[in-house]
Structure formats: structure tokens, C-alpha cells
Amino acid sequence: MKTAALLTVSSLMGASAFVAPAPKFSRTRGVARMSFEGEAGVTAPLGYWDPLGFSADGDVEKFNRYRAIEIKHGRVAMLAMLHTLVTGLGVKLPGLVAAGDGIPASMPAGINAITSGAWAAQGWAQVLLFCSALEVLAPQKEDKIPGDVQPDTSAFAKFEDKTEEEALAYQNKEINNGRLAMVAWTGATVGALLTNGEDPITTLLAKIGN
Numbered sequence: 371m372k373t374a375a376l377l378t379v380s381s382l383m384g385a386s387a388f389v390a391p392a393p394k395f396s397r398t399r400g401v402a403r404m405s406f407e408g409e410a411g412v413t414a415p416l417g418y419w420d421p422l423g424f425s426a427d428g429d430v431e432k433f434n435r436y437r438a439i440e441i442k443h444g445r446v447a448m449l450a451m452l453h454t455l456v457t458g459l460g461v462k463l464p465g466l467v468a469a470g471d472g473i474p475a476s477m478p479a480g481i482n483a484i485t486s487g488a489w490a491a492q493g494w495a496q497v498l499l500f501c502s503a504l505e506v507l508a509p510q511k512e513d514k515i516p517g518d519v520q521p522d523t524s525a526f527a528k529f530e531d532k533t534e535e536e537a538l539a540y541q542n543k544e545i546n547n548g549r550l551a552m553v554a555w556t557g558a559t560v561g562a563l564l565t566n567g568e569d570p571i572t573t574l575l576a577k578i579g580n
Contacts, residue, residue, distance in 0.1 A: 406433055410541035411440075437516035442504075444548015451551045454480055454558050458569030481559050482567030517544070 406425055407418045420426065425433045457479035483489045508519040520526045532540070558570040565573060 409433075409437075410538055411437070411545040413542050413546060434516050438510045441517040441545065441548060442510075444545065444552060447548060447551035447555050451555045451558065454555060454569065455571065458571045478567055479569060480567065481562045485563070485567070517541070 412418045478486050
């Protein structure tokens with residue numbers, strides 16, 4: 371449970387660093403429509419990229435929901451990829467997988483911990499508790515733009531003190547890093563499944579060595 375608590379606190383602290391600035395449009399109870407070519411995340415080389423047309427109708431509420439989901443998955447993916455790299459180097463965080471038992475030295479790293487059956491039911495309970503804590507403690511409120519899930523307190527940094535250009539730059543960095551992390555974690559997981567649990571660093575070094 372210590373690990374779940376540590377990850378929960380880390381995620382909330384990280385989220386405060388990624389708060390978006392005030393929106394360029396106003397929300398209404400009706401369906402607002404607009405073009406999204408100037409929104410955060412529209413960067414080179416792809417620019418505004420929506421090949422399946424999810425935002426083609428200009429529905430602001432739907433766009434905000436998709437963007438909030440993208441940012442949330444990106445944040446989790448960044449933590450997951452960091453975990454993949456750290457555990458691949460042999461570093462393991464202290465904590466309990468099962469009540470009364472520490473994480474055994476033989477516990478495989480990464481996705482192999484699950485596919486091997488070593489991950490106990492209590493471990494799954496910690497994962498679900500962590501995800502539930504994020505939803506309860508850091509919900510996406512309708513009166514805030516996507517990604518702004520920090521508490522309404524002066525204890526957290528605000529983007530209101532930054533210029534629009536600076537705030538947009540921070541947003542672009544987070545969104546793009548999240549996208550990269552989602553692709554990287556997917557690649558690392560598929561690679562581990564194809565190499566019997568080999569971590570990406572070992573796979574990369576082996577390829578370079580050849």
C-alpha cells in the first residue's frame with residue numbers, strides 16, 4: 371500500500387505542474403462549436419491531425435472530453451514508462467504486493483510480472499485503489515479546461531502568472547511528452563511480450579551490440 375500511496379501523491383504533484391491556462395472560448399449549456407486548429411497540442415510535423423474526424427463537428431464539449439482523456443492517459447503513460455526503465459535497471463520501490471510480504475527478489479519486472487502469474491490479487495487491489503484515488507482526488511471539473519485537475523488553492527502554481535505563449539508552450543510539452551510516452555510504453559510492452567519479458571534497455575543494447 372505504501373507504493374500506491376507514493377504514486378498517488380506523485381501524480382497529484384505532477385498534475386499541478388501541468389495546469390492549462392484559461393480557455394480561449396466560453397462554455398455554455400448548449401453545444402458550443404469551434405475550430406480546434408489553434409489549440410494546444412497542434413504542433414509540427416503533423417499539425418492538426420484528426421484522421422478519424424472525431425472533432426470534425428466542432429463540438430467543444432466532446433473535444434474537451436477527448437483532450438482530458440488524452441492528457442490523463444499521457445500522464446499515466448509517463449509514469450508507466452519511467453517505471454519500465456527504472457525496474458529494467460533492477461531498481462524496485464519498497465512496498466507490499468501481498469499483506470505481510472515484501473516484493474520478492476524473484477518478482478519479474480514490467481509486464482512479465484503479470485504474465486508470469488507472480489502478481490497477487492492484493493497487487494491488483496493496489497492498482498485499482500491508485501486509479502480510484504486519482505478519479506476521486508483529482509477529478510476533471512466541467513468548469514475547468516482539460517488537464518486542470520489541481521485543487522483550488524494558492525499552494526499550487528497557476529498559469530495565470532504566465533503569458534499566453536509561455537502557457538501554450540508548457541501545454542504543448544506535456545501533451546507531446548504524453549503522446550510519446552503512450553507510444554513508447556506500448557512498444558516496450560509489445561517488445562517484452564515478444565522477448566519473454568526482456569526490458570527495452572536490454573533489447574536496445576543487444577541490438578546495438580549486433
